[in-house]
Amino acid sequence: MAAASPLAAALVAATALAATPAAATPQGVAAPDVVLTGDITGQDHQTYREAPFTVPAGVTRLTLRFDYDKGAHTVIDLGLLDPERFRGWSGGSKSLVTIAPSDATPSYLPGPVVAGRWRLLMGVPNARPGSSSHYTARIWFDRGDGHAATDAATPPPLRTGEGWYRGDLHMHGAHSDGSCASQSGVKVPCPTFRTVEAAAAAGLDFIALSDHNTASQMDDIRELQPWFDKLLLMPATEITTFHGHIQAIGLRRFVDFRLGTPHVPTMGALADDAAKAGAILSINHADLPSGELCMGCGWTAPGTPYDRLTAIEVVNAKNAEGPLSGFAFWYARLNEGHHLTGIGGSDSHDPDAPDGRAPVGRPTTVVHARELSQEAILDGIRSGDVFIDVEGKPGRLLEVEAEAGTAHAPMGGTLTLKEGALTLDIHAAGVAGGVVEVVHKGQPLPETTPIASADARTRVTLRREQACGWVAVNIRDGKGAPLLVGNPVYVDCR
Ligand SMILES: [Zn+2]
Ligand SMILES: [Zn+2]
CATH class of the missing domain: 3.20.20.140 (Metal-dependent hydrolases)
Structure with missing residues (x-):
């Protein structure tokens, strides 16, 4: 939509801000147990507002996510009171808060999530006359085997x-x-x-x-x-x-x-x-x-x-x-x-x-x-x-891929070996001068394979009687000390 005048452009901008939806529930997290919504207007300027909510018995963690419309320069600071005491005040610095007996977001006190009437405390340092700002507080509880509050407080992966x-x-x-x-x-x-x-x-x-x-x-x-x-x-x-x-x-x-x-x-x-x-x-x-x-x-x-x-x-x-x-x-x-x-x-x-x-x-x-x-x-x-x-x-690396016929398994995997041999594809890095040792059911096989380069690929073939049960690969240095310890591939010969 094209704006016809500066005033219209300003109105469009304000509408777009006001219409910005509050961030939705994070992916993979259950729907919140409590949702509090409301509006902060110019009349709330430099006052404290409270929004009460009930925590049932048996809650072991509470997570709160607070979003609001920041258009028109409205500022909402955040705090929490439990039925007995102040649990913290984070001002405008945090929109995600979690509280449990063991830990809490900085600004908040860890401790039991007591049942009863809690209050979300909103301080309003600024709200312009005539303005209105919508807020949404989503609150999750961990209870029994459910851990919605833990999920809601979990940060995204550090690396994908x-x-x-x-x-x-x-x-x-x-x-x-x-x-x-x-x-x-x-x-x-x-x-x-x-x-x-x-x-x-x-x-x-x-x-x-x-x-x-x-x-x-x-x-x-x-x-x-x-x-x-x-x-x-x-x-x-x-x-x-x-x-x-x-x-x-x-x-x-x-x-x-x-x-x-x-x-x-x-x-x-x-x-x-x-x-x-x-x-x-x-x-x-x-x-x-x-x-x-x-x-x-x-x-x-x-x-x-x-x-x-x-x-x-x-x-x-x-x-x-x-x-x-x-x-x-x-x-x-x-x-x-x-x-x-x-x-x-x-x-x-x-x-x-x-x-x-x-x-x-x-x-x-x-x-x-x-x-x-x-x-x-x-x-x-x-x-x-x-x-x-x-x-x-x-930089040291040990990758193992076992093969039997058309079947493949990495370390930790299981292969069925009906007949024939088992082959191990071994990728070892950063261990030149070492040797590949294959362990079968806890016993090292007598033959070892030297590792000639810093990034070596080795293929070892094992007869059926050397493979059934489990096999694992270790890398040892020239004096026989272990450098890399691999996990087993489980080999089912039944
Ligand atoms: Zn220890
Ligand atoms: Zn110990």
């Missing part, structure tokens, strides 16, 4: 596109026993920011901040993630029991650790709770000693439902080989028929990593994922197309 993403799935900071040197050189609980900086400096794409038996680090993640917009920060808890340590990666809330008490009577109950909290489970440093030598370090929990776990931490810190590595435990579970992804974790307790301790990113777990988002990384670990870069050297 399928690829190999590098991360560290195990580290500690001030929220448990991580420490570092203060300004004066005194060992103090180490702020989360320092650990996250170290991960960014190591060139990682994602980390799991996994303090012992707490989810209090989630509030730091709320604050840090917008600034670290190239490094995905995943909440995790190292569930630390008297019978071993198990990593809950990607959880939405606290998971009770008191295994063997009425609170968490069995490992099955722990697995139930972790699944409801949205996490995958991985046993940490399973082969460390237990007892007074290392209290509850090795994995001794009775009745572990391995089919409900996702992963095993095969390489913890510098324990890539020898009695403290997790290989024996992992291989034993694979030989029992469980499909568990081998991962690694630095178990960093100090981002400055004094000599002898593994720094953040050593080892690195490298995950083939559809994008860089928490759900995609968790799905990638579930799928098993994953390798461990023992020394954490950016």
